[in-house]
Amino acid sequence: NNMTNHMIKTLKVIYSGQKGARLYYEVLIQDANKPKCCEKWETKLNTDINWNTSFKKIQKIREIKLKWFQIRLVQRILATNVVLAHMGVEKDVTCSFCGKERDAIEHIFWRCEHVKRFWEQLQTVVNNACANGLFVNLNESIVLFGHDCSFKSDDTFDLIILLAKFFIYKCKVKKNIPQFHLFRNYLKTAFEAYKYIAIINMSYDKFTKEWQFYKTLMES
Numbered sequence: 001n002n003m004t005n006h007m008i009k010t011l012k013v014i015y016s017g018q019k020g021a022r023l024y025y026e027v028l029i030q031d032a033n034k035p036k037c038c039e040k041w042e043t044k045l046n047t048d049i050n051w052n053t054s055f056k057k058i059q060k061i062r063e064i065k066l067k068w069f070q071i072r073l074v075q076r077i078l079a080t081n082v083v084l085a086h087m088g089v090e091k092d093v094t095c096s097f098c099g100k101e102r103d104a105i106e107h108i109f110w111r112c113e114h115v116k117r118f119w120e121q122l123q124t125v126v127n128n129a130c131a132n133g134l135f136v137n138l139n140e141s142i143v144l145f146g147h148d149c150s151f152k153s154d155d156t157f158d159l160i161i162l163l164a165k166f167f168i169y170k171c172k173v174k175k176n177i178p179q180f181h182l183f184r185n186y187l188k189t190a191f192e193a194y195k196y197i198a199i200i201n202m203s204y205d206k207f208t209k210e211w212q213f214y215k216t217l218m219e220s
């Protein structure tokens with residue numbers, strides 16, 4: 001009931017199953033009351049962001065739950081403590097992890113010291129033990145939007161980053177500091193679910209190829 005027209009249009013695009021980043025872009029530019037999320041992000045991060053690539057990445061997300069999560073993140077409508085305090089649900093506007101800084105999206109997913117440690121651990125394992133041919137040097141843009149101009153990724157790594165963000169968000173809701181070893185278990189559960197889907201869709205070979213470099217991430 002609380003959804004704006006803009007959110008309803010976005011949901012319609014997600015559920016339509018149609019392909020193309022343009023659909024998302026058009027939803028953003030058509031609506032006179034569109035959120036100023038793109039401008040806001042660029043001001044917040046003090047950088048230009050390639051929105052076309054950001055929306056292309058969203059379009060490629062297969063799971064509705066993860067797609068809707070990333071759309072809320074990009075549109076800055078995720079329920080942070082600041083938003084919850086505004087709604088009267090939460091009193092404290094500080095970060096659920098460090099308790100020091102304001103609970104902004106960029107803080108939860110990148111700037112918080114606890115989250116930074118999490119990403120460093122992920123990056124170390126990927127660079128040392130995943131022979132994916134990528135040299136991963138994570139930054140705010142890669143973590144938030146799945147890309148930056150200097151980093152060439154692959155679809156599985158994009159999915160891992162997205163799952164890691166979703167895991168961080170789940171930790172935030174439960175007010176638990178994200179632990180990398182717990183993420184490994186979470187990733188393994190997701191991997192098993194994707195494997196099952198691949199088997200019933202007769203695409204197990206493709207699935208094995210896609211995940212071949214990332215199995216180490218699931219071994220704690």
Ligand SMILES: [Zn+2]
Nearest residue numbers: 095097098112
């Ligand atoms: Zn924090």
